[in-house]
Amino acid sequence: MGMTITEKIISAHSGLQEIRAGQFVYADVDICLGNDITAPIAIEQFERLGIDKIFNPDGVVLVPDHFTPNKDIKSAQNAKLLREFAQKHRIKNYFEVGRVGIEHALLPEKGIVVPGDLVIGADSHTCTYGAMGIFSTGVGSTDLAACYATGKVWLKVPETIKFVFNGKLNKWVSGKDLILYVIGDIGVDGAGYKAMEFSGPVITDLSMDDRLAMCNMAIEAGAKNGIIEPDDCTEKYIKDRAQREYKFYYSDADCEYLGIHEYDVSTLSPQVALPNLPENIRPVEDLSDIKIDQVVIGSCTNGRISDLRIAAKILKNKKIDPSVRLIVIPATQGVYLEALKEGLIEIFINAECVVSTPTCGPCLGGHMGILAEGERALSTTNRNFAGRMGHPKSEIYLCNPAVAAASAITGKITHPEYID
Amino acid sequence: MNGKCWKYGDNVNTDGIIPARYLNTTDVKELASHCMEDIDPEFVKKAGEGDIIVAGDNFGCGSSREHAPISIKAFGISCVIAKSFARIFFRNAINIGLPIFESEDAGAEISDGDEVKVDINSSKITNLTTNKEYSFTPFADEMKDIIQAGGLMEYIKANY
Numbered sequence: 001m002g003m004t005i006t007e008k009i010i011s012a013h014s015g016l017q018e019i020r021a022g023q024f025v026y027a028d029v030d031i032c033l034g035n036d037i038t039a040p041i042a043i044e045q046f047e048r049l050g051i052d053k054i055f056n057p058d059g060v061v062l063v064p065d066h067f068t069p070n071k072d073i074k075s076a077q078n079a080k081l082l083r084e085f086a087q088k089h090r091i092k093n094y095f096e097v098g099r100v101g102i103e104h105a106l107l108p109e110k111g112i113v114v115p116g117d118l119v120i121g122a123d124s125h126t127c128t129y130g131a132m133g134i135f136s137t138g139v140g141s142t143d144l145a146a147c148y149a150t151g152k153v154w155l156k157v158p159e160t161i162k163f164v165f166n167g168k169l170n171k172w173v174s175g176k177d178l179i180l181y182v183i184g185d186i187g188v189d190g191a192g193y194k195a196m197e198f199s200g201p202v203i204t205d206l207s208m209d210d211r212l213a214m215c216n217m218a219i220e221a222g223a224k225n226g227i228i229e230p231d232d233c234t235e236k237y238i239k240d241r242a243q244r245e246y247k248f249y250y251s252d253a254d255c256e257y258l259g260i261h262e263y264d265v266s267t268l269s270p271q272v273a274l275p276n277l278p279e280n281i282r283p284v285e286d287l288s289d290i291k292i293d294q295v296v297i298g299s300c301t302n303g304r305i306s307d308l309r310i311a312a313k314i315l316k317n318k319k320i321d322p323s324v325r326l327i328v329i330p331a332t333q334g335v336y337l338e339a340l341k342e343g344l345i346e347i348f349i350n351a352e353c354v355v356s357t358p359t360c361g362p363c364l365g366g367h368m369g370i371l372a373e374g375e376r377a378l379s380t381t382n383r384n385f386a387g388r389m390g391h392p393k394s395e396i397y398l399c400n401p402a403v404a405a406a407s408a409i410t411g412k413i414t415h416p417e418y419i420d
Numbered sequence: 421m422n423g424k425c426w427k428y429g430d431n432v433n434t435d436g437i438i439p440a441r442y443l444n445t446t447d448v449k450e451l452a453s454h455c456m457e458d459i460d461p462e463f464v465k466k467a468g469e470g471d472i473i474v475a476g477d478n479f480g481c482g483s484s485r486e487h488a489p490i491s492i493k494a495f496g497i498s499c500v501i502a503k504s505f506a507r508i509f510f511r512n513a514i515n516i517g518l519p520i521f522e523s524e525d526a527g528a529e530i531s532d533g534d535e536v537k538v539d540i541n542s543s544k545i546t547n548l549t550t551n552k553e554y555s556f557t558p559f560a561d562e563m564k565d566i567i568q569a570g571g572l573m574e575y576i577k578a579n580y
């Protein structure tokens with residue numbers, strides 16, 4: 001019997017000819033990622049081991065993106081720990097503030113992760129890179145510390161659920177809406193411990209930015225990884241960025257899936273996740289008179305250039321509602337520069353939005369836009385747990401960048417076609 | 421393990437267990453002092469050393485922050501029993517040596533305040549308040565090796 005793309009990549013990294021879902025392996029890691037929240041614990045653990053060398057300095061990536069530019073003294077201490085560790089071990093993929101971006105936008109953009117890789121990251125949204133035909137999964141700080149020492153990670157090979165998207169997407173509907181719709185369908189633990197493989201004609205037509213947004217939220221269905229088989233779009237995206245050789249893997253025709261979900265998404269409209277779980281999905285037109293205090297356009301889900309282009313298209317020559325604060329956060333310095341060149345930043349500022357330096361910031365309630373008690377945000381981020389963006393009694397609604405921009409103009413949750 | 425239970429529902433997430441406003445520190449005592457804060461602000465006042473957290477499905481969903489199981493362990497909670505655990509929380513708990521047990525029935529039936537005993541050797545959870553017994557999902561052999569070593573770093577020390 002054949003193997004799925006997920007099984008093939010894990011097998012190639014475990015020195016085993018053939019592996020099966022459920023099997024326990026110690027796999028070789030190509031890239032392991034840590035950030036300013038998770039890497040400090042990993043570094044402390046690694047240093048306690050008393051080994052003086054990390055497995056491979058080029059396989060270690062450190063991205064201080066959550067609380068940077070350092071929001072307070074404690075964060076500064078943590079950022080310093082990362083910086084010194086990077087210097088000591090000659091880690092070239094350490095990103096100082098002026099070069100940084102949100103990790104899951106930065107690693108694909110720079111070609112640090114490439115198709116066929118096995119990637120772990122001490123950050124749950126490490127599953128993002130599956131969009132490029134990579135097996136990538138979120139782990140904890142201790143896993144990261146162990147990987148610094150051994151270059152390996154323990155894994156149970158996941159079963160795969162396949163999701164096939166047929167039809168043609170409506171205007172204003174994006175990869176974000178597809179993944180929200182799926183989470184709404186299967187629930188926040190509907191793919192617990194499983195691989196989610198996305199395919200079908202709609203995925204073939206989807207841009208890499210949209211594919212990244214989809215795989216990013218596989219974790220919101222409890223999945224171990226999200227993955228899309230590589231194709232022309234992958235090749236076009238990676239060929240000028242790849243820092244290493246890459247390899248395309250595909251699922252065999254006779255591989256085994258735990259289940260197959262087929263959707264016709266031709267009538268799908270933009271989706272909104274209501275508080276406090278990403279599975280609480282409604283089509284945007286079902287929501288009326290939901291007033292919002294803050295809008296955030298950014299994050300590792302929707303802070304890429306195509307997201308900013310969509311938002312700018314809607315905000316051009318308009319002003320946001322005076323009762324709303326709209327915070328735009330380009331995900332990387334590269335995205336920021338491109339947005340500047342294309343005149344998007346000017347559109348945002350003229351519309352009276354604030355534009356922040358790349359950071360996770362408000363997405364996790366870190367800084368740069370924390371909510372007060374009772375406030376309500378509409379956000380292109382990926383989690384709407386109670387209090388994630390600030391006060392435990394604040395609310396988050398999740399949506400795509402078009403809905404976010406349109407709603408900022410009216411002050412309440414709005415279908416973008418209303419503005420168009 | 422023997423302790424008083426504190427019962428929570430489904431989808432207890434890591435933002436609730438340890439909110440991001442405390443993630444600028446790795447100090448375990450400080451993390452322990454905010455354990456479960458946004459799920460139950462009274463938790464650190466009412467719970468004590470050796471107590472047990474019991475919950476429904478998908479306990480520990482959300483972020484990969486190891487600060488969550490660390491704060492629970494450092495607070496002195498003896499183990500967590502849930503219907504099911506979110507994947508990253510599960511591996512983090514194994515890796516740092518926080519005992520966790522998956523049991524559909526125990527997660528459903530144990531109530532707030534019950535006295536519960538867990539016997540790892542016989543794979544049994546006993547509710548001393550109701551006199552009911554439950555079994556929990558056994559760990560894979562490879563995971564047992566990590567647990568027996570006292571966590572992943574200890575396992576590596578012994579095996580590399």
Ligand code: SF4
Nearest residue numbers: 102299300360363364
């Ligand atoms: S943008 Fe949000 S979800 Fe993404 S890595 Fe940062 S904190 Fe996590």
